[in-house]
Amino acid sequence: MSFLPIKERSFAVRIMNDKIYKLLQQGKRIDERSPYDFRKITIQTNVVEKANGSALVSMGGTRILTGIKVELGTPYSDRPNEGIFSVNAELLPLASKSFEPGPPDERGIELARVVDRCIREGKSIDLERLCLVPGKMVYILYVDIYVLDYDGNYFDPSVMSAMAALATCTIPKYSATGERIEGEYMKVPIRDIPLSVTIGIIKDKLLVDPCSVEENSLDTSIVIGMDSTSNIVAMHKNSPGHIPLSLMESIINVAEEQIGKIRAQFMEAVRIGQEGR
Amino acid sequence: MPVYFNEKEVVLPGQLLSDDSKRAGEGTYVMDGKVYASTVGAATIRDGKVDVITFRGPYRPVEGDMVIGIVSDLKPIGIEVDLGGRITALLKIKNIRELASLNLKIGDVVYVRVASSGLRGVFLELDEHFRKIDEGVLLMVTPTKVPRLIGKRGSMINMLKKITGCNIMVGTNGLVVINGPSPTKEFAAISGIRLIEREAHSQGLTDKVLAYVSSLVSGEVGHGAGGKA
């Protein structure tokens, strides 16, 4: 069963709906950004020593911590030659008063699946290289995402922190008999780095990376994942409402342009993280 | 009777302030005849009492407060008003006709007086100051900073209104509505309010705010200090 979304309030403040739209008409945002700007992004990698890979990403007031644990296990029977890539996400109650304690609710599950889709569907990870003994023994990558502080749009920083953690992850090597090969590590076989952008829609206007005040006033929003050559690797409309077909072309153009802008910063952060390992 | 702090010293919960239990004021508690701080705050002596003025903390409604709230439910007994996500107060309505005449919908913002607050809840009342707010930017400031935002006899808020040309309504509960002639001026007012909130206790704040907001209004410096609405 899916319940009404629990936002900060279960209703939007009417005057703010008007204000946010009026500002957009003038090319402005409530937090003084331009419509297509991301908030300030910071990326830190290797923040949790006990994880095989980890990253803390903040996008404005939203902060996401991702950690990766690697284990050995049996592959899925329908994919005997592939390692297992498992994404989980939890909206921690310390991140917002609208997040309740308990097992991941539909929003946590949605977040995990969207991140998974961005990474998996872009074939970004060569899972075959994570196989030790076909049908018997493979590496399992548990990518666990935690929302630590929530001020809107947890999708984009989550994809980013998952990718940053993967790109800086070190996998302890095992032999075909399941023995740890002491001192030997390998990198996650990454083919491409997908990133995502969340675009909010109010009437005929678009905005990138909505903060929580804006989220409450959006007509709808969509998450778009793109790889390094601007292929669309995932799409996910993540709230009720309509997207006019006539807007789709500009949505994709905005997505391509903005992901391009944040990609350089992401690559730099990952490079520093890899050197640190 | 001695006190164990310097005027305006930052004190912490459990810190001994005085040996005289009769001097216990706000933000303090008495144990074994001694007065201790119960919150983080600035210790001071007001009217012979030892008070701790808190820097941050929940809004506690007091009769007569003018607050800004958001209509969260319409019920037969009255209108529920959210006073900032922590407290829901009830605006009692005499009859259906009165309810209809107010023409309120869920999500509307209102400026209203606190009639009473106690164990039974918080109640609001309609008086001549009641109004529905039709436009503006709604923001939340720490309720304990509201007196500083208003300033002595309204000096701070009047200065902000004058430089930015914005109409600014401040609820004692910390909700603020800003409505101005242009986004630049509204952003300047928001940035000014955020500065006051951040540096509520620093010296020469009025001059600092004046200089900062003036420069924003005239477009001399970039914004970005505005933070979130």
Place this chain on the structure above:
Amino acid sequence: MEQAAKPKLIDESGRRLDGRGPTDLRPLKVEVGVLEKSDGSAYIELGKTKVFAAVYGPKEAHPKHLAVPDRAILNCRYHMTSFSTDERKTLGMTRREIELSKVIREALESVVFLEEFPRSAIDVFIEVVQADGGTRTAGLTAASLALADAGIPMRELIAAVAVGKVDGTIILDPSDIEDKHGEADMPVGIAPRSNTMVLLQLNGKMTKDELKKGLELAQIGIQNIYQAQCEVLKKKYGVSMTEV
């Protein structure tokens, strides 16, 4: 992965695996006001143990029937991330986390003036990002700071630390490996002004003398942690005061 053989935890010169002496605390880092959306928050690092705490409230108790007419209820959740431990922790709350949530809540209840907020709820969330021993005590220390940061009235702060017994020696602030291979682990939470214990547990075996020594050692550690708590709060709020 198989259990490693027990390493020697204290060498001939009395040094521990990480180079500490028996009565040394690990490097301590304390911060307040670290999470934007909460009403109060804190972060603690004790060696590799890293813990966030956040407070929401007082707010209306939900569901309403949980509200108590003459005081606030305090809810507490102690939770660990899946990658905080050597072996991946399963998602969701384990029995251990449920128990620790309860003892931490009861420790906090003993200092918060709940009667000032009838029919309300105060939520305390503790998130262990990395666990290297002493997470419940670090969590309690952080939670008490987060409550103070939220401006919630309380009798006093709480500082907490664990003491352990390894290779027959009583040590302060055991790390994960010392805890795993040691003979005893005793988490202690103290309200320093009244010098009362608000949390006390013991896993393992200690003689009466060792217990006494352990509690003395805990008090020394707690004094250090308490100093750090006071400093960080005064630093955050200690600004020149004018016309308040």
